[in-house]
Amino acid sequence: MDPINTEIVVVGAGPGGYAAAFYAADRGKKVILVEQDKRLGGVCLNRGCIPSKAYLQATKAIEEARESEHRGLTFGPPKLDLDKLRAWKESILARLSQGILSLAQRRNVQVMWGRGYFEDSQTLRVETGEGQKFVRFEQAIVAVGSRAAVPRIFDLGNPRIMTSTEALEMPEVPEDLLIIGGGYNGMELGTVYSLLGSRVVLVEALDTILGGADKDLIRPVVKAAERKFKEIRVKSKVTDMATAGRKIKVAMQTGTETKEEQYDRVLVAVGRTPNAENLGLENTRAQRDERGYIKVNERQQTDDPSIYAIGDIVGGILLAHKASREARVAVDVILGEPSAFENIVIPAVVFTDPELAWCGLTEAEAQARGLQVEVAKFPWSASGRAMTFDRTDGMTKLIVEPETERILGVGIVGHGAGELIAEGTLAVEMGATVRDLAECVHPHPTLSETMMECAEVFYGYATHTYSRRKAAVT
Secondary structure, eight states: OOOEEEEEEEEOOSTTHHHHHHHHHHTTOOEEEEEOSSSTTHHHHHHSHHHHHHHHHHHHHHHHHHHGGGGTOOOOOOOOOHHHHHHHHHHHHHHHHHHHHHHHHHTTOEEEESEEEEEETTEEEEEETTEEEEEEEEEEEEOOOEEEOOOGGGOOSOTTEEOHHHHHHOOOOOSEEEEEOOSHHHHHHHHHHHHHTOEEEEEESSSSSSBTBOHHHHHHHHHHHHHHSSEEEESEEEEEEEEETTEEEEEEEETTEEEEEEESEEEEOSOEEEOOTTSOGGGSSOOBOTTSOBOOOTTSBOSSTTEEEOGGGGOSSOOHHHHHHHHHHHHHHHTTOOOOOOSOOOOEEEOSSSEEEEEEOOHHHHHHHTOOBEEEEEEGGGOHHHHHTTOTTOEEEEEEOTTTOBEEEEEEEETTHHHHHHHHHHHHHTTOBHHHHHTSOOOTTOTTHHHHHHHHHHHTOOTTSOOOOOOOBO
8 A cells, every 4th residue: 555645744633733733734734633533632622621621610500509699699409411411511522623623624634533653753554444554754743642540559440430531421420429639630520520419528649639839829729629529638548449339449548547438439530641552652763751751852852853742742741732832842843943842831720619820930839949039919808800709719929030020920719710820821921020010901890900919019009908018038
């Protein structure tokens, strides 16, 4: 069989892969996009970011209805049609995936459905439903992503033990749900299931949930979760798990205390692992590290001059928007343009209620590095707009370089923090100063004003709260 020739082949059609394929096509390259899933969009669209946010938005209505009673608006108990909820979620995924396919067609990006395997540094074998096809390429961009990690102790082959993939299929709403892991996935899915009626117990081995964010920003999220969940246990470890009829028997240790409990379902949310197996990378010069991630430099280049890699498969922060930016870097380098994934600000968002978002340097990171910074905080209890949402538990926070007053980091906890963090990301990326932010007029009444007033707190003249200029801290 004669091979199909192309300039660039992209393996994997997630937010990194299709972004790379589209950008390369827009820049005049002939591109083939290879995807083994039945729909384009990768984990993010089909089994991660989008379905989880759909469920979060849907279940948020339950809490809003409950909270409206003190405003003089009373609603009856919610009635759950699980089939209809799943169908609504699926309709969103189908529309988005079809949109990506349409964009590929309009750009003349050839989509090849099947599993890619590198025969050598210039040839990709694609196992399609019609048989094997061979693609000869000048450059390849590997964007095959990651999957939920399941430690051997939890892998019983019992469908009642779920990863985020199965949890988002929502086979049922269990009465008692154990979530192992207090990161993004565990907290977001715990929020969904608790609002649907599950008694949720979340266990985390570390001393805090959502490690990576500053503790003062995490605090409101923990307080809200403690109201929704049956229990949150930190410094806790699951030591054994077994099938017990229609239940899962779990042994866990918290400090010196060991207990056994039974749950209807268990969600394992302890991280992700790269999809680097069975790619044929051993037939190329591309190398993997000890954790299985493909090694790349700041230009997304592997040790093989013909092969680039982006997204979850290269490790680091496993976020869709990071993959999309790496896609641009890889294509620019292929085109011979100066580009590198260096000093790029990547915002993080946790879509709990309240939401948590941050970018740039955190206060904890500054302390760990021994950097002298100043911190300004604006409490949302002083925001009129936050009061209209009944969400005064929020806070906006700036991390500032004392000598230059340059904004090094921004943290936000509160209603809509994920939408607000983009302004903080722009400020850090552009090297804005606190003065820049303070003198930028923000519309009233909005939550965005908390950014401006936080900058004013730094100078000691915020209109809606009394403050003195912060002394430098280390």
